[in-house]
Amino acid sequence: MSIFLELENLKTHFPIYRGTIFRRQIGSVKAVDGVNLQVRKGEILGLVGESGCGKSTLARTIVQLIPTTQGAVILEGRNLSEISRAAVRAERVNFQMIFQDPYASLNPRMTVYDTLAEAIQTRQQIDKKLLLEKVGRLMRTVGLPANQMRRYPHEFSGGQRQRIAIARALAPEPKLIIADEPVSALDVSIQSQILNLIARLCREMQLTMIFISHDISVVKYISDRIAVMYLGRLVELGPATEVVEKPLHPYTKALVSAIPIPDPQVERRRQRIILQGDPPSPMSPPVGCAFHPRCPYAIAACKAQRPELEQKESNRFAACIRVGEI
Amino acid sequence: MALLEVENLRTYFYTRGGVVRAVDNVSFTLEQGETMGIVGESGSGKSVTCYSLLGLIPRPPGKIVSGSALFGGVDLLNCPKEQLRRIQGKRISMIFQDPMTSLNPYMRVSDQLVEPLLVHDKMSRSQALTRAIASLEEVGIQDAANRINLYPHQFSGGMRQRVMIAMALISRPEILIADEPTTALDVTVQAQILELIRQRQKDLGTAVIFITHDLGVVASFCNRVNVMYAGRIVESAPTDEIFARPMHPYNASLQQSIPALHKKGQALFTIPGLPPDLTIEFRGCPFASRCAHAGEICKEQDPALKQIVPGHKTSCIRFQRGEIADVRIKNFVSAV
16 A cells, blocks of 8 residues: 655654743653654554543644644645645635534634535535535435534534534545544444444545554454554554554553453453553653663563664564563 | 432423323332443433432423432432432432533633532631542542633633543442533544543442443443433443343344444444324333334334343343344445
């Protein structure tokens, strides 16, 4: 498969200032700090990590909602970090986002028709009749009755609103969709409906998607490959099932073992790795491997040098110097 | 005798849109030292049940329409305010989902921690402070003697939840109500907090009512589970039984829709439709319209929780009548 999106040593730092008159920079939050990643066409890439690890910043940097500090975002051979803001705007019909909270991400004063029609017209100006037809088709695609297009978001339930948000993302026929925790705010029974919908759409429409979540079991279910992020860097990358079932990096191991499994018998048997402490601050990440203060396998060498994401097995990458030993 | 005995609890909210029957005829018992889970989706009435016990329902619009909750000979729902106040935060305490909004941002942690001791135990301030520092150490906060003087925003999310737990357990309560205490936390921190609650529970012999929507947490944490739907308990059983032998279609459907238990590429099971509007009075089982096993009788007869085998109760009428043996749904077409 061809490479569709490529991130080259991508960095997004937020400066921190102090003082009002003699304003000076006293440091920076390294939200994304050197990410290399390739996304293939038609692939669903899952991105997992804890809050504050930089998943959302990475997503927003890819779509250039936040400017890159260093490195490059290359979409189909064009470097988005180098082109002008106007050009980025024009390019944006090609990548759309779905957000976590469907209550906040839809404009309450716009009907579903207005919302979807606006999104369709970012790609091309079309006449009203065709527009009406297109909106109707979009609504049916996401499992909503087309006769409800004149309603406002508050007339829909949470799950239905998320369907509208998905329809809006599909409207400009984008090449890449970034879904930022699209099912985290939904109840279990609604969550499964939306996951089914996303899986079906991706299959039928050959969508390329980056699916961000903190829930590794959801990501395992939906995605082809998983990238695990810790403190602004990728620590593991590989095929979804393998990453979850045979994690290489100690952080992935801990993350997988921390998820409670809805089966009491499995729960009793399994060994749990409980990490100590909280993730460190991205303002002053630890020297060496960022995970070493919480890592049960850390040795002196882990403090000395920051490990790079390296190929450990075919298709599998990890940023840990002790992968073979543990 | 059971530590807490709740019977026929009904909590209604009288709103402009009509009467919301948030909790409708809920009965359960809690034994000394056990961990009882209440699971359900949002709006199922799990939090309102527990708020009712502690008198935390805002009235109006809320009103406890009927019921009793016997705790050591006192009916929590019908006792004088003064009596309830001596129990709240002393013998029954509570931790909430979001530790940032449930701690007072204007007060130092020390002041918030000693408050229950000053109010309930009439301790001197210095005595209370020593106890507070010890309690922070017990929940794994290092350098407690200094950090007790910080404000809540100076702690991380996981640490704040530790402070909340320390505060709830400082008066050594007999019952701890935990309302989704780990939902706002990351999984690795969630594992720490669950372990901590388990540890403290073992030390103090506290009974825990654990409210959650996460069946995974229930499986690892609770001895017994009540499944709630539309303001009622639809199934109640020991944790192993709930998962191994579900007796209510709602419980089974909920378990079947979890991605963790699915193979890749297999469509997830989905429950059709939406939970009922609780402002509209209806007859029969609240789950009937979404249930694959529902028959005519489900829409006509009001269900009641009945024991099938010792310790395992279900409110499914057709299961009670022996018309269905397995409530799991075998062949299904998933909605998308």
